[in-house]
Amino acid sequence: MNQSIIYFTRTGDTKTKALKLGKETGATAYQLKDDENWQGPMGLLKGLWLSLINKKMTIKLDDEALKADQLVIMSPLWLSGPAPAVKTLLDSTTHENILLVITNHASPIDGVLKKYRAKYASVKKCYGITINKNNAEEVLEQLKKDMA
Ligand SMILES: Cc1cc2nc3c(=O)[nH]c(=O)nc-3n(C[C@H](O)[C@H](O)[C@H](O)COP(=O)(O)O)c2cc1C
Numbered sequence: 001m002n003q004s005i006i007y008f009t010r011t012g013d014t015k016t017k018a019l020k021l022g023k024e025t026g027a028t029a030y031q032l033k034d035d036e037n038w039q040g041p042m043g044l045l046k047g048l049w050l051s052l053i054n055k056k057m058t059i060k061l062d063d064e065a066l067k068a069d070q071l072v073i074m075s076p077l078w079l080s081g082p083a084p085a086v087k088t089l090l091d092s093t094t095h096e097n098i099l100l101v102i103t104n105h106a107s108p109i110d111g112v113l114k115k116y117r118a119k120y121a122s123v124k125k126c127y128g129i130t131i132n133k134n135n136a137e138e139v140l141e142q143l144k145k146d147m148a
Contacts, residue, residue: 001069001070001114001147002027002038002068002069002070003025003027003064003069003070003071003072003147004025004027004028004029004030004067004070004071004072005018005021005022005025005028005029005030005071005072005074006029006030006031006061006065006066006071006072006073006074006089007026007030007031007032007073007074007075008031008032008033008034008074008075008083008085008086008138009031009075009076010038010043010047010083010136011076013076013103013131014057014074014075014076014103015031016137017074017101017103017129017140018074019071020068020140021074021140021143021144024140024144025144025147026056027068027072027147028064028065029050030060030061030062030064030065031063032059032060032085032086032089033059033060033061033085034057034058034059034060034088035057035060036050036057037056047078047083047084048079051078051079051080051081051083051084052063053081054084054087054142055084055089056084056087056088056091057084057085057088059085059088059089059092061114066093069097069098070097070098070099070147071093071095071098071099072098072099072102072143072147073086073089073090073098073099073100073101074079074100074101074102075100075102076102076103076104077100077102077103077104077105077109077112080112080115081115081116082100082102083114084099084114086146087131090116090120090122090123093122095106095120095122096121097122097124098120098122098123098124098138099123099124099126099127099143099146099147100113100116100117100120100123100125100127101126101127101128101139101143102116102126102127102128102129103128103129103130103131104128104129104131105131105132106130106131106132109130109131110127110128111127112128113126113127114126118145125146127139127142127143
């Protein structure tokens with residue numbers, strides 16, 4: 001089975017983890033983008049607002065990313081779920097084998113992981129990497145086992 005890693009990032013944290021996972025597994029990492037400028041305090045406010053209203057985004061992703069047998073989709077937590085571009089991708093893809101990784105700063109994340117596992121039949125497993133828990137290594141190790 002081969003995998004693609006698809007990540008969205010605003011400040012680089014999720015990107016760092018996605019590239020590390022790619023390096024360690026040989027899976028290609030692709031950046032998911034949308035047409036918003038997320039930089040600075042205005043970007044943060046916009047992110048909060050567009051997450052709250054569940055905005056559907058115009059997303060940009062290399063077609064090759066979706067051709068793998070399994071997708072590892074990585075997103076920062078924005079309020080109560082993945083960033084809007086990632087929600088849009090999850091809503092629109094017909095891919096049936098997805099591992100979803102949510103990165104966040106501090107808030108308890110188990111409820112979010114449960115919710116997204118239940119919401120999409122395509123999402124086979126959810127993982128939470130929380131900076132304050134310092135659990136990145138442990139979660140990435142588990143993920144690598146699950147990707148094998
Ligand atoms: C709009 C927005 C909402 C966020 N909401 C939360 C949150 O509810 N709980 C939390 O712990 N972190 C929250 N964060 C922080 C990010 O999830 C966290 O910093 C993440 O590691 C950033 O990943 P990135 O650098 O790849 O963008 C939020 C960040 C943004 C921009």
